[in-house]
Amino acid sequence: MTTSAKPISVAVIGAGMAGRSHAAGYRNVNTVFGAGLPPVRLAAIADANVALGEDAARRYGYEKALPSWEAVVEDPTIDAVSIVVGNSLHRPIAEALVAAGKHVLCEKPLAGSLEDARAMAELERGADVVTAVGYTFRRSPGISAIRDHVQRGELGDLSLFSGRYWCDYATDPKGPLSWRFKGGPGSGALGDIGSHIIDAAEYVAGPIASVSGASLSTQIPKRPLPLGAVVGHNAAPVSDELGEVENEDTASFTARFESGLVGTFSVSRTAFGLPNGLFFDVAGLGGRAAFDQHRPAEYLFDDAQPDARTRGARQIIAGPNLPYFAGGVPMEAPGVGASNADNFTYQARAFLDQVAGVAEPLPVCATFADALRTMEIIQAVVASSRTNGAAVTVPPVA
Numbered sequence: 001m002t003t004s005a006k007p008i009s010v011a012v013i014g015a016g017m018a019g020r021s022h023a024a025g026y027r028n029v030n031t032v033f034g035a036g037l038p039p040v041r042l043a044a045i046a047d048a049n050v051a052l053g054e055d056a057a058r059r060y061g062y063e064k065a066l067p068s069w070e071a072v073v074e075d076p077t078i079d080a081v082s083i084v085v086g087n088s089l090h091r092p093i094a095e096a097l098v099a100a101g102k103h104v105l106c107e108k109p110l111a112g113s114l115e116d117a118r119a120m121a122e123l124e125r126g127a128d129v130v131t132a133v134g135y136t137f138r139r140s141p142g143i144s145a146i147r148d149h150v151q152r153g154e155l156g157d158l159s160l161f162s163g164r165y166w167c168d169y170a171t172d173p174k175g176p177l178s179w180r181f182k183g184g185p186g187s188g189a190l191g192d193i194g195s196h197i198i199d200a201a202e203y204v205a206g207p208i209a210s211v212s213g214a215s216l217s218t219q220i221p222k223r224p225l226p227l228g229a230v231v232g233h234n235a236a237p238v239s240d241e242l243g244e245v246e247n248e249d250t251a252s253f254t255a256r257f258e259s260g261l262v263g264t265f266s267v268s269r270t271a272f273g274l275p276n277g278l279f280f281d282v283a284g285l286g287g288r289a290a291f292d293q294h295r296p297a298e299y300l301f302d303d304a305q306p307d308a309r310t311r312g313a314r315q316i317i318a319g320p321n322l323p324y325f326a327g328g329v330p331m332e333a334p335g336v337g338a339s340n341a342d343n344f345t346y347q348a349r350a351f352l353d354q355v356a357g358v359a360e361p362l363p364v365c366a367t368f369a370d371a372l373r374t375m376e377i378i379q380a381v382v383a384s385s386r387t388n389g390a391a392v393t394v395p396p397v398a
Helices: 017-031 050-060 069-074 087-099 114-125 141-151 189-205 340-356 368-386
Strands: 008-013 040-046 064-066 080-083 103-107 131-134 158-166 208-217 222-226 238-244 250-257 262-268 277-284 287-292 298-303 314-317
Touching: 008 017, 008 069, 008 340, 017 040, 017 050, 017 080, 017 103, 017 340, 040 050, 040 069, 050 064, 069 087, 080 087, 080 340, 087 103, 087 114, 103 340, 114 368, 131 340, 131 368, 141 189, 141 277, 141 287, 141 298, 158 189, 158 250, 189 208, 189 250, 189 262, 189 277, 189 368, 208 368, 250 368
Parallel strands: 008 040, 008 080, 040 064, 080 103, 103 131, 158 262
Antiparallel strands: 158 277, 208 250, 222 238, 250 262, 277 287, 287 298, 298 314
């Protein structure tokens, strides 16, 4: 493990949208939650698109840009690495980094296939380094506060969970056929954004035991082939030639949790007007809470107040009384906002807390094993969709 006397040298593999979020997170880790973390050296950003990597390195203050992930593996001065590239590349990169003795924070979903995910979870079991997965919504002050309400029993016995993640990044039929549209059922909207709402559901309400009633559909079956690299969800020059979309644009299913709680889920990348619409509502016999990522600096809470005339959902504004907020923002006052970028900073800090072995770390990151479980749930959803919505059991938590 890295000692507190030695700076931690970090690198990011992938200079696109999410890669830059990781890069910014590492840059900010020592500005939050006080002292305790060693100095952080911003060593490198690697991307096969050299110009993109160079631009990201310049913007976020990294020492250099590298043309390949192999160059990161071969650099003995780098201690910890974020993997933020196409899902099918996660396994070979993670295996090489772990073999080189480097700590790994991998973006979700864990891998491009269940076979690769299982291999990565097995790799983790034998690793002598920190391995973690980027479920950034676990770092949301609002979501973490709702989890605390549930764990303290303040909603009573849970009776219903309803979650959705609706986005519009794939509504344009002229959008390029990037890697996001390749892979079999379950690797589309379910893997890309469904993994987040499934993890958030289990984070708040406990393990899912089975799924049923699943339905997958593709609204845009063919897309134009790109003429060059595609960055994130951005538009790009395309050819007149069309290629087949291999995975789902939308999905819905019902889940039964181990507690007996019933949940309903829907995800879509073709939901017009919703740029980042993660939302969930959790109700119990004594209260209710709801979160909307489009309003990330607040959540709704309702409970059985003594006077029925004043009962109803109350807007809880994020402030120092919520998890992560105190010490996590420059202006520690309610109403100053919260953002996705903050979540990436808290995630990076939690990862490096684990790497450095600090005395009072943030809650630990999700593991490869946690992310394998999410993929097993996704595959159970796919199996349910192939059997006219039949119930499919999810492997129990290890």
